[in-house]
Amino acid sequence: MEEARKFGAGMTRLRRQPGTLVEYSSRRSRWLIALQLMPLLFIYLLLLIGFFYLRSSVGLFAASLPTIFVPAFLTFFFAMLGAYYWLDWRNDYLIITESHIIHTEFDLSPGNFGRLVHTTPIDQIQSVEVEKPNLFSTLFDVGSVRITTAAQHGSLSFDFLDEPIVVRDTINRLRQHVRELDAGREQAILREILEDHFQVTDPIQEVSDEDDATLTTSAERPGFFARLSRRYGARFVQGDVITYRKHPLTLVRHIVFPSLLLLLDIGFLFFVLFVRPIDLGIFWLVPAAVGLGALGWLTWVVEDWRNEIFQVTEDYVIDIDRSPFGTGETRKQAPLNNVQNVSADRPGLFATIFNFGNVYIETAGATADITFESVMRPNQVQRDIFARREQLRNRQQQQEKIRRRRELALMFDVYKQAIEQNRLPRRTPEPEEPEA
Numbered sequence: 001m002e003e004a005r006k007f008g009a010g011m012t013r014l015r016r017q018p019g020t021l022v023e024y025s026s027r028r029s030r031w032l033i034a035l036q037l038m039p040l041l042f043i044y045l046l047l048l049i050g051f052f053y054l055r056s057s058v059g060l061f062a063a064s065l066p067t068i069f070v071p072a073f074l075t076f077f078f079a080m081l082g083a084y085y086w087l088d089w090r091n092d093y094l095i096i097t098e099s100h101i102i103h104t105e106f107d108l109s110p111g112n113f114g115r116l117v118h119t120t121p122i123d124q125i126q127s128v129e130v131e132k133p134n135l136f137s138t139l140f141d142v143g144s145v146r147i148t149t150a151a152q153h154g155s156l157s158f159d160f161l162d163e164p165i166v167v168r169d170t171i172n173r174l175r176q177h178v179r180e181l182d183a184g185r186e187q188a189i190l191r192e193i194l195e196d197h198f199q200v201t202d203p204i205q206e207v208s209d210e211d212d213a214t215l216t217t218s219a220e221r222p223g224f225f226a227r228l229s230r231r232y233g234a235r236f237v238q239g240d241v242i243t244y245r246k247h248p249l250t251l252v253r254h255i256v257f258p259s260l261l262l263l264l265d266i267g268f269l270f271f272v273l274f275v276r277p278i279d280l281g282i283f284w285l286v287p288a289a290v291g292l293g294a295l296g297w298l299t300w301v302v303e304d305w306r307n308e309i310f311q312v313t314e315d316y317v318i319d320i321d322r323s324p325f326g327t328g329e330t331r332k333q334a335p336l337n338n339v340q341n342v343s344a345d346r347p348g349l350f351a352t353i354f355n356f357g358n359v360y361i362e363t364a365g366a367t368a369d370i371t372f373e374s375v376m377r378p379n380q381v382q383r384d385i386f387a388r389r390e391q392l393r394n395r396q397q398q399q400e401k402i403r404r405r406r407e408l409a410l411m412f413d414v415y416k417q418a419i420e421q422n423r424l425p426r427r428t429p430e431p432e433e434p435e436a
Contacts, residue, residue: 024096024170029142032160033089037082044078084108091115094145094158096170098177100386101125101147103156114347114357119382120156121389123178124149124340128171130164147171149340156341185397192405232306234376242384244310246374247356251305255298262294300324310372312336312381312388314395317361319370334370336389337396338363344378361385 051070091106103118125147132143143164147156161167229236235244265287272278280287303324311318318333339361346357351374359372359381375381418424 021098022095023098023174024167025093026162026167027093028089028158028160029140029162031140031142033086036085036089040078040082040085044074047074094161094167096167096174098122098174099390101156101171103158114345114349114352116346117344117379117382118156118341119343119386120147120149120341121386122171122174125171125175128168130168132164141165192401235380240314242312242388244312244372244375244381246305246308247354247376249354249356250374251302254301254305258294258298258301262291262298265291265294310375310381312384314388315392317370317385319372332370334361334363336385336392339385339389340364342382342385344382346378359385 048071051074088106088108091104091108093104095102095104099122101120101122103120105116105118107114107116127148129146129148130143131146132138137143141163142160144157144159145161145164145167149155158167230238230243232248233245234247235242237243269287269291272280307320307322307324309320309322311320314336316333316335317339318331320329320331322329341360341362343360343362344357345360346352346355351357355378356374356376357378359375359378361370361372363369372378372381415424
């Protein structure tokens with residue numbers, strides 16, 4: 001119940017993810033916003049008192065400005081400044097779910113209006129440190145929490161947090177819960193191996209519905225819009241591969257000049273052919289060459305944008321940059337198992353409005369970090385990566401269970417054969433005969 005009081009804005013943002021259990025959610029301390037607003041209020045009152053004093057005692061501003069102008073301007077200015085600090089405080093928060101730690105930071109600085117979402121899996125956390133740097137922090141129980149992971153640059157810090165000890169205890173409890181789940185999973189695997197070897201009947205049998213019809217899909221050729229989405233879509237799924245491209249708006253600034261050149265050339269040809277016909281003679285080659293060059297330039301730019309793709313497969317995250325028409329290719333990939341932290345960033349007001357940005361993928365390697373640049377809906381890309389990572393872990397655990405089952409089954413067979421052939425000595429001494 002104590003942690004439930006911490007639930008704030010983060011709850012509404014996690015409703016999009018079904019089945020997510022929030023263990024803790026909190027903004028920065030209210031003392032932070034109070035410390036930011038108190039100096040503003042003091043300066044505002046000081047300027048207001050000074051203005052009225054100068055106007056009434058000295059007579060300054062008496063003839064040049066109306067009485068209400070300066071107080072109204074000061075009130076508006078400091079109200080806007082206070083709203084800026086309040087919005088910046090309100091949109092920074094820390095969320096701890098049953099499987100991840102999510103740190104959302106809103107940057108409202110001029111020229112850099114954006115949002116950064118940093119997500120770290122619980123099972124990748126190595127240590128949690130709490131720091132209360134001064135007497136104020138100790139008295140009011142405000143401090144910083146620093147979380148270290150296995151990534152090369154894997155540290156997550158959240159300062160000015162109320163009750164940081166509660167955050168540390170919550171994370172440590174979840175880490176212990178993950179370890180207990182792993183231990184319980186190992187016991188379940190061993191139990192299934194023994195029951196399978198000795199052919200123990202499962203008390204709970206799966207009942208299949210005989211009325212369920214098997215759905216068959218014909219391998220039809222995809223329609224026009226499906227093919228168009230695969231060729232130019234910002235996100236599409238084909239089989240087990242999710243492919244992303246840069247947002248179409250990033251293409252606009254590259255096609256402006258070739259498009260304008262092509263339109264001007266077409267306009268010139270239309271003018272000399274239909275509006276005021278002119279016999280250009282051999283000079284027809286000039287607008288023709290310009291038009292072909294502009295068309296080739298435009299095609300090259302579009303193909304260059306289309307061939308720069310990012311993919312999330314069942315096992316890897318991949319950054320592919322192909323040159324147009326197969327003239328070259330660079331590829332960078334990292335196994336999903338090595339993914340430690342994933343951050344989604346929407347830098348600037350323009351990117352925030354149109355919901356595109358960068359996804360930074362930190363891995364356990366020193367030089368294997370990957371960045372998905374200017375992708376649409378970076379938060380969704382972040383969720384896709386963690387979902388695929390969880391699927392990979394479950395699949396590997398299933399494969400490990402099958403491998404261990406085969407090994408232990410073979411060991412049980414050898415043991416049983418040795419017992420039947422009386423090749424193993426007795427491990428406990430024979431019971432002594434009672435004396436008569």
